[in-house]
Amino acid sequence: MTILVTGGAGFIGSNFVLDWLAQSDETVVNLDVLSYAGNLENLASLQGDARHVFVQGDICDRALVDRLLAEHQPRALVHFAAESHVDRSISGPGAFMRTNIEGTYTLLEASRQYWSGLNEEAKAAFRFHHVSTDEVYGSLGPQDPAFTETKTYEPNSPYSASKAASDHLVRAWHHTYGLPVLTTNCSNNYGPYHFPEKLIPLMIVNALAGKPLPVYGDGQQIRDWLYVTDHASAIRAVIAGGRVGETYNIGGWNEMANIDIVKTVCALLDELRPDPAGPYSRLITYVKDRPGHDRRYAIDARKVERELGWRPAETFASGIRKTVQWYLDHPDWVARVQSGAYRDWVSQQYGA
Structure with missing residues (x-):
């Protein structure tokens, strides 16, 4: 058995x-x-592991996607590949339109052709799992209920759009072709290997270097925070038991203002x-707030708990301690990630 994962080095x-392989x-x-955010060093522990087959390529390359589907015959395609940084989408939206829209279209069409040619048992088992974000729902007021799966879409940035x-x-x-899809909309992830x-x-990297910790506006933007391995376990649960065609919101039940995160x-570093x-x-x-900065996100994750029995294993207190400790333990990873292009970007975005 095989699954095809896009964006699996991010x-x-x-x-x-x-x-998954654990x-x-x-x-x-x-x-x-x-791309700049993909890093094979994240997967160094899988070096020589025959269960991990890495292919460098673009999800917009239809011929490549067709070949991988035909050659490996996966039972599921799990689609992570995306441009995901809001600030970058404001300064350069074109890459987001290509990867997030054209790339998803290419994968859907390739998957539809592949799925249509499977035998009935394999067709029934196949899943196209699309990993999305809570940002598609727009911004909440202080007293608004958390996002449910039926919340109207109101994206406010080129990324979320x-x-x-x-x-x-x-x-x-x-709904048109019958492709067996699943969608998950997650809250802000954090944890190891975060660019x-x-x-x-x-904040961790700048603090350790004695550099300013840039906080947009008044720092009172509120987000829900999800430890990244909890997100991974949720996706496994949805692939295994989610109802075809359904959307599941994945959150950590951790609403916090950005300034409190900082x-x-x-x-912890102290x-x-x-x-x-x-x-x-x-x-x-x-620092000056970014244009169109959404004030609050909050995920109502009761559906995935009710239907699939999933809840996050980490509290924010436990997850953030693990995250800070990971960065302290991996200075070489941080140093290699901080290329000249990355430093130029931080300088451009936040000022000297």
């Missing part, structure tokens, strides 16, 4: 691949273009790697 994808002997064919479009394509390919342009790893990271110069919170620097 942050969430690589954690999913590692988790739980199963089922082969993973891993298709990743290795491109993911919303991909969600609609997946739904349409199921240090996102909030939590950026202060939590600082406090404990685990104290700085003689003083508390890391001295480095917090408020």
Whole structure:
């Protein structure tokens, strides 16, 4: 048995691949273009493992996707590959339209052709699992109920709009063609191997380097936080038991303001790697808010709990401690990820 994973060298994808192979002997064919956020070093522990077949390539390459499906005959395609950084989508939306919309369309069409040619048993077993985001639902007010799976889509950034479009394509390919799809919309992930342009790893890396900790606006934007291996276990549960055509929201039941996240990271670093110069919170620097910054996200994950019995194993307190410790234990990974292009991006985005 085999599954095909797209974007399996990125942050969430690589954690999913590692988790999958820790739980199963089922082969993973891993298709990743290795853009700036894709890092094969995340998968170094699988070196020489015959269960992991890595292919560098673009999900928009229809001929390549067709070949991989025909050659490996997967029972599921798990689609992580995406451009995912909101700031980058504001400064350069074109890549998001191509990867998130055209790429998903290419995978759906290739999967539809492949699935149509399977025998009845294999057709019934096949799943196309689309990994999406809570950002498609827009922004919540302070007292609004959390996002449910029936919440109206109101994307507010080029990134979230491109993911919303991909969600609609997946739904349409199921209702029009019968392709057996599953969609999960997750909250903000954090954990090992997170590229240090996102909030939590950026705060850790900058603090350790004595650099400013840039916080947008007043820092009161609220997000729900999900430890990345909890997300991986949720996807396994949905693939195994989710109802075809359904959407499942995956969240960590951890709503926190960005400034509280930053202060939590600082406090952990004060404990685990104290700085003689003083508390890391001295480095917090408020910067101009980004355009269209959504104020609050919150996930109602009761459906996946009710139907599939899934709940996150980590609290935020346990997950963030593991995350900070991982970055402290892996300075070489951080150093190699911080290429000149990455430093240029941080400088461009947040200022000197």
